[in-house]
Amino acid sequence: MKPFILASQSPRRKQLLEQAGLSFSIIPSSIEETVPNHYSPEETVALLAYQKAADVLKDHRDSVVLGADTIVSLDGTILGKPANDEDARAKLHLLSGRTHQVLTGVAILSSEKEVTFTAQAQVSFYSLSDEEIDNYIRSGEPSDKAGAYGIQGLGATFVEKVEGDYFAIVGLPIAKVSRALKSFN
Structure with missing residues (x-):
């Protein structure tokens, strides 16, 4: 069985x-x-x-590497991590009383195979x-969270x-990931 690497420092994904x-093991991407x-x-x-996954895989070709990213989107506009408190305040005002989309992209790569997918939720x-x-x-x-909030806090x-x-919102659609990993043995 090949070593499995998470290309992220996210405590939630871990x-x-x-x-x-x-x-x-955890080897964060530096891209x-x-x-x-x-x-x-x-x-x-x-x-x-x-x-993220490809960045780590290039130095660990004998491994299976998982990269993930989560974003918040409101009316097609991506709301990233806030730059400061004022930016967090502005983002939270935009989300107040509205429905937005949270998407997590996942890439699972090895030297022989690639699987990528997204999972989403409306919040x-x-x-x-x-x-x-x-x-x-x-x-x-809110300081390090996409859209300036964390649903798990x-x-x-x-x-x-x-x-x-729900787990796409937290940062990793774990059921989909578990099933995809089976194809990597």
């Missing part, structure tokens, strides 16, 4: 792979994330996942008050409804 009973401006959110997240937020947003920003949680209190793969 936890989900452990939860699935998988043995793996600079670049995507053509005309790419759709689906194309963007799939390309970023592929770039509806309650209307958020300025006080709720300010308190959330003070918690520090305090951000869960903003969510009215989820449709689709």
